[in-house]
Amino acid sequence: MLRRSHYIALGLVVLLTLVTLNLPNQTSARLKVGIGSVFLPLFGLAGSSRLAASEAGDTVMSRKELLKELDAFRQENRQLRIQRMQAEEAARENERLRRLLGWQQQAPWKVKLARVVLREPSNWWRTVQIDLGSRDGVQVNQPVLTADGLVGRISSVSLTRSQVLLLGDPGCKVAARVENATHDSGVVGASGPLNSEFVEMGYLTGSANLKPGQLVRTSGNGGIFPPNIPIGTIVDSQSVDYGLATVARVKLAANLNALQEVWVVFP
Amino acid sequence: MSSLHTVFVLAIAFVAVFWESAFSGVRHLLGAQIELLPSLMVYAALCTNLTTVTLLAVLGGLWFDSLSANPLGVSMLPLFLVGLAIHVKRDLMVRNQAFAQAALGAAASLAAPLLTMLLLLTKRQTPLIGWGTLWQLVVMAAGGAVATPICFELFGWLDRTLVHPRAEQSSFRPDREIRRGR
Numbered sequence: 001m002l003r004r005s006h007y008i009a010l011g012l013v014v015l016l017t018l019v020t021l022n023l024p025n026q027t028s029a030r031l032k033v034g035i036g037s038v039f040l041p042l043f044g045l046a047g048s049s050r051l052a053a054s055e056a057g058d059t060v061m062s063r064k065e066l067l068k069e070l071d072a073f074r075q076e077n078r079q080l081r082i083q084r085m086q087a088e089e090a091a092r093e094n095e096r097l098r099r100l101l102g103w104q105q106q107a108p109w110k111v112k113l114a115r116v117v118l119r120e121p122s123n124w125w126r127t128v129q130i131d132l133g134s135r136d137g138v139q140v141n142q143p144v145l146t147a148d149g150l151v152g153r154i155s156s157v158s159l160t161r162s163q164v165l166l167l168g169d170p171g172c173k174v175a176a177r178v179e180n181a182t183h184d185s186g187v188v189g190a191s192g193p194l195n196s197e198f199v200e201m202g203y204l205t206g207s208a209n210l211k212p213g214q215l216v217r218t219s220g221n222g223g224i225f226p227p228n229i230p231i232g233t234i235v236d237s238q239s240v241d242y243g244l245a246t247v248a249r250v251k252l253a254a255n256l257n258a259l260q261e262v263w264v265v266f267p
Numbered sequence: 268m269s270s271l272h273t274v275f276v277l278a279i280a281f282v283a284v285f286w287e288s289a290f291s292g293v294r295h296l297l298g299a300q301i302e303l304l305p306s307l308m309v310y311a312a313l314c315t316n317l318t319t320v321t322l323l324a325v326l327g328g329l330w331f332d333s334l335s336a337n338p339l340g341v342s343m344l345p346l347f348l349v350g351l352a353i354h355v356k357r358d359l360m361v362r363n364q365a366f367a368q369a370a371l372g373a374a375a376s377l378a379a380p381l382l383t384m385l386l387l388l389t390k391r392q393t394p395l396i397g398w399g400t401l402w403q404l405v406v407m408a409a410g411g412a413v414a415t416p417i418c419f420e421l422f423g424w425l426d427r428t429l430v431h432p433r434a435e436q437s438s439f440r441p442d443r444e445i446r447r448g449r
Contacts, residue, residue: 002355005317006317006351006354006355009317009320009321009347009351010347010351012321013321013324013325013343013344013347014344016325016340016343017340017341017343017344019340020329020339020340020343021338021339021340021341021390023339028338028339031339032332032333032339033333035329035330035332035333035339036333036334038281038330039284039285039330039333039334042282042285042289046285046289117289118288118289118334119288119289119291119294120288120300120335120336121284121287121288121300121302121331121334121335122300122302122331122335122336122337122380122383123294123299123300123380123395123400123403123407124384124387124394124395124396124400125335125336125337125394125395126395127335127336129288129334155336163336165336168395169336169395170393170394170395171336171393190393190395191395192395192397192398192399193395193396193397193399193400193403194298194299194397194399194402194403195399257295
């Protein structure tokens with residue numbers, strides 16, 4: 001049987017829950033940041049333990065293997081230099097043609113490297129936290145990507161950390177375009193709770209001409225994500241709503257399970 | 268029961284929440300992260316007082332939500348309800364049996380996320396829920412079943428190591444002493 005003290009404790013917790021859940025968004029976000037800052041000492045501890053582990057790994061790596069890796073990196077570096085020369089030439093040509101046609105110049109992206117420090121502890125959201133915050137100039141809704149493709153967008157920012165909503169989270173929807181003859185466009189939305197490699201692309205027309213392997217990129221609509229960032233490739237598609245619409249499954253280009261470092265895109 | 272017990276429970280809850288967020292090996296292996304707060308709540312509900320249960324629910328819930336995309340405060344009530352249910356019936360439970368601890372841990376690890384999801388849906392949030400959620404709940408329940416007896420062992424060890432044992436009253440009573448004289 002419940003005693004008086006039980007009722008008092010229950011009442012207190014219910015009241016506290018109602019108050020915190022109904023706080024204005026800004027106050028709630030500030031409170032969250034404040035409470036989350038108590039974990040700062042543990043961040044340092046986890047960072048230094050990771051560093052110690054990687055240093056321990058470095059000491060056991062053989063000289064032969066290191067030299068082999070160095071050779072591979074040198075070769076890759078030479079190839080990348082040539083590719084950069086070609087890209088610079090293409091950019092110059094692009095700029096010249098845009099000037100001739102009177103088109104608006106495209107501003108190049110500015111990116112900043114961030115390290116993933118924490119992951120979502122619950123199973124029903126897809127987020128990570130990175131070590132860049134408002135003191136580094138990060139703002140809400142900035143796109144986040146890796147060298148492979150889009151990862152998500154910034155959803156909240158504190159002084160030293162930011163939360164990134166990953167692709168596949170119900171709160172991270174991206175206007176996307178399929179690289180095919182008809183340039184079908186749709187919206188990349190949530191994924192299943194278990195499979196973070198795949199996301200669903202909806203709002204495609206019933207006549208969309210989708211084939212497995214076609215590339216999906218950001219379309220630039222919506223104003224958050226710049227155009228032409230790779231998202232993934234079409235795996236399969238099916239007609240829904242009596243053939244009026246199509247839903248496709250997209251395999252993400254970036255591996256969201258193994259995120260260590262990401263790039264935040266600055267306007 | 269000393270206040271040191273409460274401090275132990277809260278300190279371990281703090282580290283447990285950070286561990287859940289910082290290390291995701293279990294998630295990579297099994298597709299779901301294990302929640303440790305329900306296991307701690309089972310220990311707190313069976314072996315400590317109502318104040319500790321309430322503090323664990325409030326602080327643990329707030330810490331968890333601060334590192335998660337959950338709305339702040341949504342984890343407090345489910346944790347407390349689980350703790351209160353066990354605390355009220357604790358005299359009927361065989362708390363020293365590992366099997367009972369594991370069964371309670373599994374039930375608590377199943378009930379707390381379900382109640383949290385219910386609260387989230389009530390608040391018109393759209394968490395990732397599907398058939399895969401069933402597997403995640405199974406993993407969480409199994410994780411809770413393993414973690415709860417470990418919690419009891421850990422706190423037992425901490426208790427033996429750090430808390431001064433209470434002096435046992437001697438069965439000798441001076442008023443019953445038989446004085447033998449000449």
